[in-house]
Amino acid sequence: MTNHKILLVDDDRDVLEMLLSIFRRAGYTNLRTAASGAEALRIWQEEQPSLIVLDVMMPDMDGFSVLKKIRRTSRVPVLMLTARGEAEDRIEGLEIGADDYLAKPFLPKELLLRVGAILSRAYPRQNEMVELAGATVDMDNAEVWKNGEKQALTAKEMQLFEKLYQNAGRIVTTGILCETICGEFWQGYESTLSTHIRHLREKIEENPSKPVSLVTAKGLGYRLNLKEVSP
Known part of the structure; x- marks a missing residue:
């Protein structure tokens, strides 16, 4: 999975840019950066990243001190970087x-x-089949089964579906979905999101023009409805 939110912490701006480039080329889009220990703690508390890449040697608060504070309340995965x-x-x-x-x-x-x-150790994937009104989504293989036929989901479609599924039954805002597929600087990509939503609907809906599983919350975002199970 590449939609995990990763916080990159280093006081050297050149190193931060290098880390951003490495992760972006590998398909990670949900990235945050911090140039100090204090900033790292603030972002960790506010945004709850899935993983932190943490430099040890920083002037205001070294990585060991940051990690000690985090470990008081959280088991978020941390990879430490150091020149030592x-x-x-x-x-x-x-x-x-x-x-x-x-x-x-x-x-x-x-x-x-x-x-x-x-990430694999901290967030193990389960063999999960998501039942929708007109289709079944195979989460492990990024595939949709509809009317006995199989279709593959693209990486962006899978990122969107995972974010919606994590919040099934609740509205996920346009901004959060854009950020999921485009990263921190998502403004201006709303039309790109609309295109991906349309393609996703074509794969999971019986009638994409009248969606019942992936519905629009006008002016807010989108909501994923799971198949209702009869008692």
């Missing part, structure tokens, strides 16, 4: 509660593999 590769530093980070530790400089592929492994 000493075993003592790695041990300290792991003892405080880091999920993994990566020394700079690192290969982008190794970073992505470690992040992917942490």
